[in-house]
Amino acid sequence: DVKVTQSSRYLVKRTGEKVFLECVQDMDHENMFWYRQDPGLGLRLIYFSYDVKMKEKGDIPEGYSVSREKKERFSLILESASTNQTSMYLCASSSPSVGQPYGYTFGSGTRLTVV
């Protein structure tokens, strides 16, 4: 069964800490994404990557960075966590062809609380 695995389901971190959210996919997908989900705002794209070591900013990249050293792993980094980064974080991967609509797979999410 193909899947996207996020390393933590729940995380509590202190303000100012450096936080790593890990995402691993086993589908050999080129594209990987990090979304943030907040009530009333839906899912907003933070960063995405279309290849190893490649990254592109999404709609809300401020305060975040990413790393993709291997095809299957895409990490989201909060350089100095702040309380306004308390949120649900969802990782996804996809195949690149528009003709493959079922290619998106999401992880179960990481609910991060910054105190």
Added chain:
Amino acid sequence: AQKITQTQPGMFVQEKEAVTLDCTYDTSDPSYGLFWYKQPSSGEMIFLIYQGSYDQQNATEGRYSLNFQKARKSANLVISASQLGDSAMYFCAMREQSTGANNLFFGTGTRLTVIP
């Protein structure tokens, strides 16, 4: 401008009845895809149904159907014979071919509650 608009923050439906969840979209790309996802309280995003911009017929998947009105730029989800397990958040999303990496743009979601 919002690419995906869902105007219903919450909806209620009686068990076994049908319900329509609204979605309108905005794009100038002639090639795009529209998706609906279900998110139960457990948090995972479950793919429900897909409609391509060039598809001639409305997509259907079991109890789910997509009412695609291209000229009006709407892609409403219809759930027939609602079940208690349908209670969840529902998100409409769009992918434009011109974006290259194919990231999805999401709406703000509709919380559906099925009443016994």
